[in-house]
Amino acid sequence: MGDISNRKDIESLMDSFYQKVINNKDIGFLFTDVAKLNLKKHLPIICDFWESTLFQKTIYKGNVLAVHQDLNEQHALTEQHFQVWLEVFNTTVDELFKGNNAEQIKIRALSIATVMRSKILHWPKA
Numbered sequence: 001m002g003d004i005s006n007r008k009d010i011e012s013l014m015d016s017f018y019q020k021v022i023n024n025k026d027i028g029f030l031f032t033d034v035a036k037l038n039l040k041k042h043l044p045i046i047c048d049f050w051e052s053t054l055f056q057k058t059i060y061k062g063n064v065l066a067v068h069q070d071l072n073e074q075h076a077l078t079e080q081h082f083q084v085w086l087e088v089f090n091t092t093v094d095e096l097f098k099g100n101n102a103e104q105i106k107i108r109a110l111s112i113a114t115v116m117r118s119k120i121l122h123w124p125k126a
Contacts, residue, residue: 003099010050013105014043017092026084034075053112054105065116072120082117086110 004010018039022031031037045062052060071077089109093102 001096001098004054004093004097004101004105007047007051009097010047010054011043013092013096014047014050016096017089018043018046020088020092021085024084024088027081027088030071030075030077030081035071050105053108054101064112065119068116069120077117077120079117079121082113086113 002009004013018031018037022028022037022039045060048060049062049064051057068077086109090106093106
C-alpha cells in the first residue's frame with residue numbers, strides 16, 4: 001500500500017469515498033436527495049480541492065464553506081453528519097493508502113470539518 005502521491009491517487013480516493021457516502025444510511029441522502037450531486041461534475045471539482053489542499057496547488061477556485069452552508073439551508077446538518085462523513089473519509093483513506101500524505105489528508109479533513117461544523121452549527125447567521 002503506497003502513499004497519496006498525485007492527482008490520480010486523489011481521484012481514486014474520491015471515487016471510493018463518494019461511492020461509500022452515497023450509500024451510507026446516515027448521510028447518503030444528503031448527497032443524493034438534498035444536494036442531488038452529479039458525480040461526473042463534482043468529482044473533478046472536489047479533486048481540485050484536495051489536490052490544492054494536500055499539495056499546495058492553486059487549482060481549486062470555489063468556496064467549500066459556502067457550498068456546505070447552502071446545503072445546510074436545504075437540510076439542517078448535524079454533529080452526527082459531520083462525524084459520519086469524517087469516519088467514512090478516514091476509513092477510505094486507510095483502506096487505500098499509507099504514508100505521510102495519507103495522514104496529512106486525514107488531519108486536514110478533521111481541521112476542515114471542525115471549522116465547517118463550528119461555522120455552520122454554532123455561529124449565528126449574518
